Amino acid sequence: MILASLSGFAQEKVYPGNYELAARFSPEKMKKMVFSTSVDAHWMKKSDRFWYEYETSDGKNWYAVDPARKTKTQLFDKDKLAAEITKAVKDPFDGQHLKLDDLKLMGDENTIRFKVKSTADVLKSDWAELKEKNKNAKDSMEKKVHTFLYNISTQQLTEIATEKDPKRLMWANIAPDSSRVVYMKDYNLYWMDKANFLKAVKDEKDSTIVDNQLTTDGVKDYSYGFEGRGDDNVEEEKKQKERKRVGALWSSDSKQFIMTRTDERSVKDLWVLHNTKDPRPTLETYKYAMPGEKEQPKTELLHFSFDKMELKNLPVATFKDQGINLWSTTPATNTRDDDFRPATWLGDLEGFYFAVTSRDLKKVDVVRWNLVSGEKQVLIEERSNTYIDLEKLEIAGNDLIWWSERDGWGHYYLYGKDGTLKRQLTSGPYHTAGAARVDTKARKLYFTANGREKGEDPYYEHLYSVSLDGGAANLLNKGDFNHDISINDNASFFVDNFSRVNTTPVAVLYDKAGAKVMDLETADLSQLFAAGYQFPEPFKFKADDGITDLYGVIYKPFDFDSIRKYPIIEYVYPGPQTEAVNKAFGRSLDRTDRLAQFGFVVITLGNRGGHPARSKWYHNYGYGDLRDYGLADKKAAIEQLADRYDFIDRSKVGIHGHSGGGFMSTAAMLVYPDVFKVAVSSAGNHENNIYNRWWSEKHHGVKEQVSAKGDTTFVYQIEKNPELANNLKGHLMLSTGDVDNNVHPANTIRMANALIKAGKRFEFVILPGQRHGFGDMTEYFFWKMGDYFVQHLLGDNTPPPVDMIQMQRDKPKDK
Numbered sequence: 001m002i003l004a005s006l007s008g009f010a011q012e013k014v015y016p017g018n019y020e021l022a023a024r025f026s027p028e029k030m031k032k033m034v035f036s037t038s039v040d041a042h043w044m045k046k047s048d049r050f051w052y053e054y055e056t057s058d059g060k061n062w063y064a065v066d067p068a069r070k071t072k073t074q075l076f077d078k079d080k081l082a083a084e085i086t087k088a089v090k091d092p093f094d095g096q097h098l099k100l101d102d103l104k105l106m107g108d109e110n111t112i113r114f115k116v117k118s119t120a121d122v123l124k125s126d127w128a129e130l131k132e133k134n135k136n137a138k139d140s141m142e143k144k145v146h147t148f149l150y151n152i153s154t155q156q157l158t159e160i161a162t163e164k165d166p167k168r169l170m171w172a173n174i175a176p177d178s179s180r181v182v183y184m185k186d187y188n189l190y191w192m193d194k195a196n197f198l199k200a201v202k203d204e205k206d207s208t209i210v211d212n213q214l215t216t217d218g219v220k221d222y223s224y225g226f227e228g229r230g231d232d233n234v235e236e237e238k239k240q241k242e243r244k245r246v247g248a249l250w251s252s253d254s255k256q257f258i259m260t261r262t263d264e265r266s267v268k269d270l271w272v273l274h275n276t277k278d279p280r281p282t283l284e285t286y287k288y289a290m291p292g293e294k295e296q297p298k299t300e301l302l303h304f305s306f307d308k309m310e311l312k313n314l315p316v317a318t319f320k321d322q323g324i325n326l327w328s329t330t331p332a333t334n335t336r337d338d339d340f341r342p343a344t345w346l347g348d349l350e351g352f353y354f355a356v357t358s359r360d361l362k363k364v365d366v367v368r369w370n371l372v373s374g375e376k377q378v379l380i381e382e383r384s385n386t387y388i389d390l391e392k393l394e395i396a397g398n399d400l401i402w403w404s405e406r407d408g409w410g411h412y413y414l415y416g417k418d419g420t421l422k423r424q425l426t427s428g429p430y431h432t433a434g435a436a437r438v439d440t441k442a443r444k445l446y447f448t449a450n451g452r453e454k455g456e457d458p459y460y461e462h463l464y465s466v467s468l469d470g471g472a473a474n475l476l477n478k479g480d481f482n483h484d485i486s487i488n489d490n491a492s493f494f495v496d497n498f499s500r501v502n503t504t505p506v507a508v509l510y511d512k513a514g515a516k517v518m519d520l521e522t523a524d525l526s527q528l529f530a531a532g533y534q535f536p537e538p539f540k541f542k543a544d545d546g547i548t549d550l551y552g553v554i555y556k557p558f559d560f561d562s563i564r565k566y567p568i569i570e571y572v573y574p575g576p577q578t579e580a581v582n583k584a585f586g587r588s589l590d591r592t593d594r595l596a597q598f599g600f601v602v603i604t605l606g607n608r609g610g611h612p613a614r615s616k617w618y619h620n621y622g623y624g625d626l627r628d629y630g631l632a633d634k635k636a637a638i639e640q641l642a643d644r645y646d647f648i649d650r651s652k653v654g655i656h657g658h659s660g661g662g663f664m665s666t667a668a669m670l671v672y673p674d675v676f677k678v679a680v681s682s683a684g685n686h687e688n689n690i691y692n693r694w695w696s697e698k699h700h701g702v703k704e705q706v707s708a709k710g711d712t713t714f715v716y717q718i719e720k721n722p723e724l725a726n727n728l729k730g731h732l733m734l735s736t737g738d739v740d741n742n743v744h745p746a747n748t749i750r751m752a753n754a755l756i757k758a759g760k761r762f763e764f765v766i767l768p769g770q771r772h773g774f775g776d777m778t779e780y781f782f783w784k785m786g787d788y789f790v791q792h793l794l795g796d797n798t799p800p801p802v803d804m805i806q807m808q809r810d811k812p813k814d815k
Contacts, residue, residue, distance in 0.1 A: 012795075014794065014795045014796055015564070015599050015794055015796070016599075016790075016794070016796045016798070017598040017599055017786065017787075017790030017794055017796050017799065018557065018559065018597055018598055018599050019598070019786070019799065019800050021532075021557065021558060021559060021597035021598075022594055022595070022597040022598050022786060024531055024532070024597070025531070025533070025589055025593065025594045025597065026594075026779070027590070027779070029531075030528075030587050030589065032527070033525075033527040033528040033531055033533075034523075034525065034527075034528050034587045035055040035056050035057065035523070035524055036053075036054045036055045036056070036521070036523065036524075037497075037499075037505045037523045037585065037586070037587065038484065038497040038505060038507060038523075039052050039054065039486075039495050039497060039507035039520050039521055040052055040053070040486070041065075041486040041488075041495040042105065043486075043488040043489065044105065044109050045107070045109070046109055047066075047068075047109075048066075048067050048068060048488055048490075048492050048493055049064060049065060049066050049067070049109075050064075050065055050488070050495070051063060051064045051065070051075050051105055052065070052520075053103070054521050056524035057524050057526060057527055058096065058524075059095070059096040059097060059098070060078075060098060060099075061074065061078070062074065062075040062076065062078070062100075062103070063075055065509065065518075065520070067492075067493045067509060067511070067517050067518075070517055070518050072518065072520065075105075075112070075152065076112065076150065076152050076155075077155070078095040078098050079094070079095035080155055081095070081098070081150060081155075081157070082094050082095045082098050084150070084155070084157040085098075085116055085148070085157065088146070088148070088157060088159060089116065089118040089120065089144075089146055090118070090120070091118040091119055091120075093116070099116070100112075100114040100115070100116060101114060101115040101116065101117075102114060102115050106149075110151060110152050110153055111149055111150065111151050111152065112149070112150050112152065113147070113148070113149055113150075114147075114148055114150070115145055115146065115147050115148075115162070116145075116146050116148070117143035117144065117145055117146070118143060118144050118146060119143060119144075120143075120144040145162050146159055146162065147159065147160050147161065147162040148160070169200070169201065170245055171183045171184075171242070171243040171244050171245050172197065172200075172243075172245070173245060173246055173247075173248045173250075173257075173343065174197075174342055175250050175254035175257075175342060176250055176252060176253075176254045176342040176344055177253075177254040178194060179193065179194055179254055180192065180193050180194065180197075180254070180306075181197050182214075182246055182248050182257060183225070183243045183244060183245060183246055184218070184223060184224045184225030184226075184243070184244045184245070184246050185211065185240075185241070185242070185243050185244065186218070186240055186241065187218030187219055187220060187222075187223035187224065187227070187240060188213060188214070188215045188216060188217075188218035188223070188224060189213075189214040189215040189218065189224040189225075189246065189304075189311070190211050190212060190213050190214060190243070191212050191214060192209065192210060192211060192212060193210075196209050196210050196211075200243075204243070214304070214311060215311065219265075220240075220265075221263070221264040221265045221267070221287060222261070222262075222263045222264065222265050223261075224246055224259070224261055225244050225245060225246035225247065226244060226245060226246075226247070227240065227244070228244060246259055247259055247260065247326075247343075248343065249326055249328050249343050249344060249345040249346075249352075250342055250343060250344050250345065251344065251345060251349055251352075252344055252348070252349065253349060255305065255306050255307055256303065256304060256305050256306065256307075256371075257303075257304050257345075258301065258302065258303050258304075258326065258345055258352060259302050259304075259326075260299050260300065260301055260302070260324050260326060261299070261300045261302055262297045262298065262299045262300075263297065263298045263299075263300070264287045264297045266295045266296075266298075267287040267288070267289050267295050267296065267297055268287070268288070268289075268290070268293065268295055269285050269286070269287060269288070270285075270286055270287070270288035270741070270744060271283055271284060271285050271286075272284050272738065272739040272740070272741055272744070272745065273738070273739070274739055274769065275738060275768060275769070276768050276769040277769075284739065284741070286741060288692065288741075288744075289692065289693040289694075290689065290690055290691070290692070290693055290696075291688070291689060291691070291692075291693045291696040291697045291700075291702060291716040291718075292689065292693075292697075292702065292714060292715060292716030292717075293693065294713070294714075296321045296359070296693065298321070299322070299323065299324050300313050300314075301313070301314045301316050301324055301326075301354070301369075302314065303369075303371075314369060314376075315376075316356060316367065316369070316376055318356045318358075318365060319356065319357070319358035319359065319363060320358075320359060320704075320712040321359040321714070322356055322357060322358060322359065323356070323357040323359075324354060324355070324356060324357075325354060325355040325356075325357065325390060326345070326346075326354050327345075327346040327353060327354060327355075327392050327393055328343050328344060328345060328346060329344045329345070329346055330343065330344075346392075346393060346395065347368070347395075349371070350370065350371055350372050351368050351369055351370045351371050351372070351377075352368070352369055352371075353366065353367065353368050353369075353379075353393050353395075353400075354367055354369070355367065355390060355393070357388070357390070358704075359697070359702065359704070359714060360387070360697065360701070360702050360703075360704050360714070361387035361388055361697075361698050362383065362384050362385065362386070362387060362388065363381075363382070363383055363388075364381075364382040364383075364388045364390065365378045365380070365381055365382075366378070366379050366380035366381075366382075366393060366400075366402065366419075367379065368417075377419075378419070379400070379415065379417075379418070379419030380400075380402055380415060380419055382404060382406065384405075384406075386616075386620045386623045386701070387620070387623070387698050387699070387701075388405070389405065389410075389612060390403075391403035391410075391434060391435070392435070394435050394438050394445070395438070396414075396438045396440050396443065396445070396468055397440045397443075398416065398417055399414055399415065399416060399417070399422070399468060400414070400415040400416070400417060401413070401414060401415075401425070401435065401438065401445060401468075402415055403432065403435070405616040407424075407427070408615055408616050408617060409427075409428070409429060409430065409431055409615055409616065410431045410432050410433070410612075410613075410616075411424060411425070411426040411427055411432055412424075412425040412426050412432055412435075412445060412447065412466070413425060414468055423470055425445060425466050425468065425470075426447075426449070426466055426473055428452070429451070429615070430449055430450065430451035430452035430458075431449060431450055431451050431612075431613045431614060431615070432447050432448070432449040433447070433448040433449055433450060433461055433613060434447060434448050435447050436448060436463065436485065436487050436491075436494075437487050437489070437490075437491040439490070439491045439512075443467060443468040443469055444465050444466065444467055444468065444491070445465065445466050445468060446463065446464070446465050446476075446487060446491050446512075447463075447464055447465075447466070448461050448462065448463055448464070448483075448485065449461065449462060449464055449473070450462070450613050451613070451614065452464075452473070452475075453475070453480075455480070456480050457480075457482075457500075457538065457551055457583065458549075458551075458614060459482070459551065459581075459583050459611065459613060459614075460480070460481060460482045460483070460500075460583060461482055461483050461484070462475055462476070462477055462478075462483050463475075463476045463477050463483065463485045463487075463494065463496070463514075464476060465512070474514070475514065476494075476510065476512075476513070476514035477494075477496045477498070477510060477514060478514075479498060480500075481498035481499055481500050481503065481584075482498065482499065482500060482583040482584040483496050483497070483498045484496075484497045484498070484584070485497070491512055492511065492512050493509060493510065493511055493512065493517065494509075494510055494512075495507060495508075495509055495510075495520065496508050496509075496510055498584075499523075499584045499585040500538065500583070500584065500585070501535065501536050501538060501553050501582050501583065501584065501585055501586075502535035502536060502537060502538065502585075503535070503585065504522060504523050504525055504585065505522070505523040505584070505585050506519075506521070506522050506523070507519075507520040507521040507522075508520060523585075532558045532559075533558065533593075534556070534558050534560075535585075536553045536554060536555040536556070536592070536593065537553065537554045537556075538551065538552070538553050538554075539551070539552050539553070539554055539603075539641070540552075541605070541636070541637055541640045541641070542636065542640065543607070543608050543632075543633045543636060544632035544633050544635070544636040545608075548608055548618070550605060550606050550607065550608075550633060550637070551581060551605070551606055552581055552603050552604055552605030552606065552637065553581060553582060553592070553603065553604050553605075554601060554602075554603050554641070555592045555593050555595075555596040555601070555602040555603070555604075556596060556601055557596050557597050557598075557599055557600070557601075558597060560647075562647060563647075564647060565646075565647060565648070565649040566599065566600060566601045566647050566648060566649060567599075567600050567601070567649055567652035567653070567654060567789075567793035567794065568600065568601045568602075568603065568638065568641070568642075568648050568649065568650075568652070568653055568654070569595065569596075569600045569601070569602045569603070569653075569654035569655065569656060569789060569793070570602075570603055570604070570605070570634055570637070570638070570653075570654070570655045570656070570665075570668075571591045571592055571595070571602055571603070571604045571656050571657065571661070572604070572605075572630075572634060572655060572656070572657040572661045572664050572665055572668070573657055573658075573659070573660050573661040573664070574607065574609070574610060574622070574629075574630040574657075574660050574661070574663070574664045575606075575607070575609060575610035575611055575612075575619075575622075575630070575660070576609055576610060576611075576612065576619060576620075576622060576699045577612060577695075577699075578610075578611055578612075579605075579606040579607070579610040579611040580604050580657075580661065581604045581605060581606055581611075582604070590778070590782050591656065591658075592604060594782075595656070595782075595785070595786065595789075598786050598789065598790050598794070599790070599794055600654070600789065600793065600794075601647070601648055603637065603641065605633075605634070605637050606633075607629075607630035607631075607633035607634060608621040608622070608629070608630065608633055609621035609622030609623075609629040609630055610630065622699070623699070623700070623701055624700065624701050625700075625719075626688055626696075626699055626700035626718055626719075627663075627667055627688075627718065627719040627720070627721070628667065628671055628719070630664060631664070631667060631668055631671050631672060634655070634664075634668060635668075635672050635675050638650060638653055638675060651677075652677060652678075652793050653675055653676050653677055653678075654676070654677065654678040654679065654680075654789050654792075654793050655668050655669070655676050655678070655679045655680075656679065656680045656681070656682075656785065656789075657681065657682070657684070658682045658683055658684075659682075659683050659684065659685065659742075659743055659772065660684075660685060661681075661682075661684075662681040662682045662683050662684025662685070662686075662734075662735075662743075662748075663681070663684040663685045663686055663688075663721065663747075664684075665679045665680070665681040665684070666679060666681040666684055666686060666721050666732065666734070666751065667721055667724075669727075669728060669729075669730055669732055670721060670724035670725070670727040670728060671724065671727070673727050673728065673729040673730060674729070676730065677729075677730040677731065677792070677793070678730055678731045678732075678788070678789060678792040678793055679730070679731070679732050679733070680733045680735070680785045680788055680789065681732065681733070681734055681735070682734075682735045682736070682774070682781065682785075683735070683736050683737065683740055683742075683743050683748070683772055683774070684721075684734070684736075684743065684747060684748060684751070685743045685747050686720065686721040686722060686747045686748065686750065686751040687720045687721070687722065687746075687747050687750055687751075688700065688718050688720070689716065689718055689720065690744060690746060690747060691743060691744075691747070692742075696716070696718070697714075697716060700716070700718050702714045702715065702716045703715040703716075721751055721754075722750055722751050722753070722754035722755075723754075725751075725754035725755045725757070725758040725760060726758045726760075728755060728758070728760045728762070730792075731762075731763075731788070731792040732755075732760075732762040732763070733762065733763040733764075733765060733784075733785070733788045734748050734751060734752055734762060734763070734764050734765070735748070735764070735765040735766070735767065735781065735784075736748035736749075736766060736767070737766075737767045737769070737770030737771055737772065737774055737775075737777075738766050738767065738768055738769065738770065739769060739770065739771060740770070740771055740772045741771065741772075742771070742772040743772055745766075748764075752764050763788065765781075765784060767780075767781065787799050
């Protein structure tokens, strides 16, 4: 009787994971369904015209736009060009499938330069060199690379030697007048004149090239440029014999430059072991400063004069373990690729501007170095009880424009060049995000901002202008969307790419007053929708305080059944430098849309202490509590959405995140073990005391202590995930790449160690040979994550017996 009664109970239905639907939207297949989603404007030098490349399901087109005439025309006749290429290389090309690599519009604005590949035999001498450089790319090496110039007016195609672009050699920092270049070799500073540089362009190993050595004291970890360390000591030593780039900023007359030099010799070493290299595992050693450590990099500011042939170490010491931020004059938005733009310092021939920051980032000085008097002049002092975020200083004639959060919101302030505050340019409860352009003649600042337009998601960015003489800010691109702009140098026109997560991306051209000039493009998503894609849904909810509005996006399976109960998975990233919540349409679906297709509702959402593009109170909410600050809001989201939607099963809650999200997803399982039941935590910084000093000390805080003798030390204390290992109740999968030199594998290994000692069951996945982003094993990891959630949230223990990696590639498995 008892057995009969028990057999009468209804059993919960188990829904199998929908692997076919998840495979349908793999990265490889997305490339064939989603093409261009934005217009990347390449502004020309001689006019307000620009060109861009745009791809749809009909192929690629190249357009030239004349804003003054309101015209958009083909940059060239692609059918005629394809015919000329066919005749030149003897391989068939056609206009619809034309692929032009590294296309550039030359300075005459009538000639394009590009590369194509053909099946012509590669010379044996070239083949040997290519094979040595690209041991794992044999198929691509069997094609010869041709470089062409094509005159648009005459339609004449000319093949030229495939050589390195003299303006783009990675090691050469070129002076504004192109008279000389500076670089590093053997850890030291060198320069060469134009004649020798042109020799190097043709053959970097030409024995007649004259390298002029400026310094002799450069050594490993105290060099004059980026050392570009290899994965092992032998490779590293070989690399230092090559010319390398230095971060020099030039004076406008090309007679001087400034740069920083960092001494890392006292910084402690860290290591990862390359286990998959032949013939033996190799040790990679690198410098890695951790929070609270005494041994930190020391940065110097250098000035060099070619007239005097003198290098000076400028006396700018202000704070212990200080940082130095140099600024260049290069515009924030630079998409013109036909024109050489040197890196020039922010300032003039009599001085330059930079910032000095304290180690705890609570003190920032904006400084001008006076080259005439040889002294530093502190113009602006920023002070805060938490950390200070920086934007680039802007110059407007005789004025300076400085960004600050001193009133609790990010705003612009106008200063005289002597450091006298003239006025606050923007104000109110919204966040200015960055200076796009300064129109000195019209005395206007063009900038992006968010949170100013009522009734919109406060993260949606817009472009504004404001007069330097005072007055209200003017909105230039209306519309309840997230806007991404590209503005030309003189701020006369801008391209506006806009969308939401649930709208098709559109590109429009506007003038500087915000008047629409012409429509440019609407993204072609026809094949994506034909495959069954559906837009996600933005939502708003309350933080755990019941007051703060938070924003997220909900992703449903494309075969969604409204009467079914779905497990819910949170994809998380805690910030504080960003939030993992998309605001515009994007093609990257793996952790959201695609994960949902297994049979889950997936959400992404912000939390107090997350994104910096709100108030400083919001951004600094987690200061001093870097482990737990965002978890209560993540819990509140589950509770509110489960109350709002019947299709959400509040008893089956998963959570996933990578890096900071890997840390946060594990923390959620340990702080709220009765809410979060399954987690997949990848590359997590579970112990922020062994993560990098800059991020950890900035966002959590470090205490500066000065002794009676005047000695300064820094104390860093933080709560760590392994301390809560005993709290684990649910299912946890930890993963890391074994050569992750960003978030060291020790973070995950120590978490695993604590769980083992606590007697907890969990899964540990190590990805051999992978850095922080998991590289060529991201697809493997996706399916491994899918299996784990399918098993523990859906109750489906029988993943289909197919090679899902090969399935997503849409091609047969290699024999």
